[in-house]
Amino acid sequence: MSEQITVQDVAHDAEFPELIEGIRSRRSGHNYDPDEDISDETLEELIRDAAIAPSSYNLQPWEFVAVQDDERLDEVVDIAYGQEHIRDAGTAILVVGHTNAKTADRVFEEWAEAGRMDEETAQQTKAQTAEMYEGDAMGRDYAIRNASLAAQNLMLSAHARGLTATPMIGFDQERIAEFLDLPDDEIPVMLLAVGPSGGDEPERLPRRSVDEILHRETY
Ligand SMILES: Cc1cc2nc3c(=O)[nH]c(=O)nc-3n(C[C@H](O)[C@H](O)[C@H](O)COP(=O)(O)O)c2cc1C
Structure with a gap:
């Protein structure tokens, strides 16, 4: 049912x-206004809202690669098997996930500085976290779980601002990683098209x- x-x-x-x-x-919109784009300020606000998403130990294991240049958007459309709405949207954002706890030094220091963990617990938890995400499968899970929540925050923020956003995994992962020059220990999690709406969406x-x-x- x-x-x-x-x-x-x-x-x-x-x-x-x-x-x-x-x-x-x-x-998840597919009808974008091809003549309107989002401003730099809006892009930054969207990322700010994405970054307030919850994450394991507040490690924030995510990055966001925004593509707005027309020629580069054409390449993203090609990498995404011809999904033309990406070009109409005017902004493609690749949400990238870390496959290891590379922010741990800084974040566990912040836990200790804030008095939320004593220094010894912070050091122990940091070591456990690093170990936990060492395996390939756990590293991938870590990346995808955390960055997906950030992607959802970003989409809801876009919606709250009257914009349309589409989440996509219909793209060639290796090609996008190469095209956007991702580090070896980070993976593409979700591609988002974001832009002003071009009108109604189907029910x-x-x-x-x-x-x-x-x-x-x-x-
Ligand atoms: C993991 C994931 C992958 C998706 N991949 C694509 C995609 O490649 N292209 C696309 O147009 N929509 C994609 N979507 C959007 C779904 O088709 C959409 O969320 C679903 O049909 C429900 O529609 P709604 O989001 O408007 O409620 C994807 C959504 C998710 C969560």
Whole structure:
């Protein structure tokens, strides 16, 4: 069974009803205004909102590569198997994830400085974290879990600003990593097209119902 989730369902007793309205009305758009682009200030605000996403130990293992140059956008469209809406959007942002805890020195120092961990615990946790993400699979999980949350924040921020955003994994991962010169220990997680809307989107497809997907106590 599926259900159509609408903005009208917003719980009016919510403390932040507009936030819920934003979550429920966000769409992955494909209709962009090709004549309008986002400003530099807006791009920076989107990244600021992405960066406030939660992350494991606040390690913030993400980077954002924005492509706005027309010729380079053409190349991104090609790498994304011809997804033309990227060009119309005017801005493509690759959300990149770290596969190891390379921010750990600085972040665990911040935990200790803030008095949230004593120095010894901070050093121990740093060593454990580095070890935990050493394996290839854990490193990939680390990158994808954390950077995906940042990508969702960015999309919701774009939506709140009246912009359209599309998340995409339909692209050649090796080619995009090479084209954007990613370091060897960082991976492409999500490609986002962001830009002013060009008009209506088709009606949203239904979602699997809560009854179907909510498992209480055990699967
Ligand atoms: C991991 C992931 C990969 C996606 N890849 C693409 C993509 O390559 N191209 C595209 O146009 N949309 C892509 N989408 C968007 C989905 O098609 C869209 O989220 C889904 O149909 C639900 O629509 P809605 O986001 O408007 O509610 C992707 C979404 C996710 C989460």
